[in-house]
Every structure is written in structure tokens, then in C-alpha cells.
Amino acid sequence: MGEATTSVEAVFREERGRLLAALVRRFGDLDLAEEVTSEAIEAALAHWPADGVPSKPGAWLMTTARRKAVDRLRRDQAFAARLAILQVEADRADPVPAPEPGGELPDERLQLFFTCAHPALAAEDRTALTLRCLAGLTTPEVARAFLVESATMAKRITRAKKKIREARIPFRVPGADELPGRLPGVLQVLYSIFTEGYAASSGANLQRLDLAEEAIRLARILRRLLPAEREVAGLLGLMLLVHARRDARTGPGGEPVLLDDQDRSRWDAPMITDGSELAVAALTGGPPGPYGVQAAIAAVHDEAADLASTDWAQIVALYDVLHALAPSPVVRLNRAAAVAMRDGPQAGLDLLDALAGEPLLRGHHPYPAARADLLHRLGRHAEAAAAYREAIGLAGTEPERAMLQRRLDATERTDQP
Known part of the structure; x- marks a missing residue:
């Protein structure tokens, strides 16, 4: 029973979205589609452990769900009439071909x-x-x-x-x-x-x-x-390149590990390769889009052997392109951090201070945290401590607050005579 249930759950995960989409497309009502999808899965759980998973499980689920939907509509004539009106309007705009009996479930x-x-x-x-x-x-x-x-x-x-x-x-x-x-x-x-x-x-x-x-699966x-849409490739590439660092981003206790301290041998090399190829696809064949440029930035980080050998000049240039495509204070914040790595902490701090009046950054804890780091590197420890305290007050998760508190403690120890 356990193995069969696992098989059903695996099929359900793969087929549910396709089944739901096909049912909404056919009946025009999301609630009805969800209800009969769930009923079809319950029927599968009842029959498949004994009878085995069908060779075309999606078609089996679709047939079962459609029968249940028709039964429900027969019992509720008013509901059926309303759906019929909606379906006629939808079919006039975009006719739906009838599915082939026993065929594969269409991917809608x-x-x-x-x-x-x-x-x-x-x-x-x-x-x-x-x-x-x-x-x-x-x-x-x-x-x-x-x-x-x-x-x-x-x-x-x-x-x-x-x-x-x-x-x-x-x-x-x-x-x-x-x-x-x-x-x-x-x-x-x-x-x-x-x-x-x-x-x-x-x-x-x-x-x-x-x-x-789950976001990566959906992407x-x-x-x-949509294989021809380059920004879809860019988004998926960006996700993969960032997610490739997941195992190195936290320590044994769940605390954050910043990029310069991460063990890069723990990064997912095949995922980086896939993400980099998608970044290239996103930037090939026309003007770049924001997700493609962000994927390129992530690829430069992931392909560097260590922080010192990272091509910070290229990253700054890519942020310039990104800001032209999708200007925002957060992009300028990230660019300032890259400039600090390229030109030194004072250059980065000057750019951060120019963002002090941005409303979107007032509740964004990475902003005071970035200022604190640069102030600490410049030896301005009292100002760094104040910025760390501000960041701690804004951080949303316990691991982030704990990490910032450790940095604050280290700054205060450095400032003691």
C-alpha cells in the first residue's frame, strides 16, 4: 500500500496542474475544477493500489474528473446554465478542440x-x-x-x-x-x-x-x-544560479553564511552549468531583459573561484545595464556593494549615503547592514555599530538577526581601547 500510495502521489504532483488546467478550460469554473480534481485523486487512491497505476494516468484522471463534473452539473441545473453561458463565450473567443479519447492529457x-x-x-x-x-x-x-x-x-x-x-x-x-x-x-x-x-x-x-x-519547478x-521567450530562460537561469549556493548559505545552526565566507566546493556545479547556459540563451538574439541581466550577474559570481578573483568590473557594468532596464533603489544598493569591491569601501559608502532618502530602503535591512560593513572596513566603528543596530531592528528572520548581532559584537570589541 505504501509504495502504491507513493506512486499515486508522484503522478498527482506531475499531473495535477495539467488536469486542473484542462478542466478549467473545459468547464470555465476554477472551484468546480478543483473539487472534481480532488475527487479524481481520491478515486485513484481507492483503485490504483489494487489495480495498479494505469499506463496513461493523466487520461484516467481526466476521464474520472469529467464524469464527476458532469454528474455535479446535472444535480445543479442553475450552476450548469451559468457555466454554459461562460463556456459559449469562451469558445467563441478561443474554441477548444475536443480531447482524443484515451489520449494524453493536453497540457493547458x-x-x-x-x-x-x-x-x-x-x-x-x-x-x-x-x-x-x-x-x-x-x-x-x-x-x-x-x-x-x-x-x-x-x-x-x-x-x-x-x-x-x-x-x-x-x-x-x-x-x-x-x-x-x-x-x-x-x-x-x-x-x-x-x-x-x-x-x-x-x-x-x-x-x-x-x-x-517549487518556484524552480514551475519556471x-x-x-x-514558452521556449522562445528569453526572459523565461533568464528567470529560470537566475533561480538555478542562486539556488546552486543553497547548501553553503547557512551554517550548522542555520545561521547565514555570506558570499565571501561560503565554501564554494559545496555549490551545485551541474546547476551552475545549467543556469549559465540559460543566462547565455537569455542574452542571445535581441536586447537584454532584466532577468537575463540578473542571471548574468549571478553567473559571474558563481563562476569565480573565490571572492578576490570575481570580475567586479563586469558586475558593476551589468548593474548599470540592469538599472537602465529596471531602475530601483535596490539595484543601486547592490551596485554600490559591487563598486565597493571594485574601487574600495569609501567609493561604495558614498553611493550608499546618496540613497539615504529613498523610502523603499527605510525598512530594508540590507541597506544599513551594507553601510555597517563598509563603515567597519573604514575603521569608523562607532558609526558601524549604530548601523548594525538599525539593521538588527529591521531584519525579519532570527538567523539574520543573530548574524548581525555577532557582527555588532565584533565591531564593539574592535572599538574598545
């Missing part, structure tokens, strides 16, 4: 990506819905991922579904003229999930590897669905 997840990340939805709702529908996390799991109550997350997901239903947001891939304006929203949702996994905003742990790996799917 691309439509689901764009539905979940529709610009009409609030940003936090897009991320929640993507994790719920495409990643298959339960509502409590999504809530835990962002450290909110399950009831709060349930309201977000319900609100997003209601918006899709009432605004009649189409379940389709944007046309060629719409894609450039809509794709960045999809990529931003995936990057937000990865960022929360790479550096949690709060809590007891620095990293949420499960979230980071791989998107890359397969």
Missing part, C-alpha cells in the same frame, strides 16, 4: 499561468492562487509559506477566484500583441515565490527550500511551454 497549464497572474488580480492574490492551483499546495500550506493565518489566505484565494468569475477573466494565453505586457506579471509571481524561499521575509529559518524548489514548466 500555460492558460492557467496567465489566469492566475492576471493583472486584474491583486499582487498578493496572484501569488497565492499560483501556489494553490499550479503548485498544488493546500490553502494551509500556502498560508504557512507566507506566515499568515489559514483563514486569511483562504479569503485571498476566494477573493481571487471571485474576481476571475465575476470579471469573466478569460482562460487563455494572451495574443502575440498582449504577451509582452502580460508575461512580466507571470514571471514576477514566480520570482516572488522564489525570493520568499531563498530569503524568507520572517520566521525562524533563513531559507524555505521547499518554496524555492521549468513555463520554460517548456
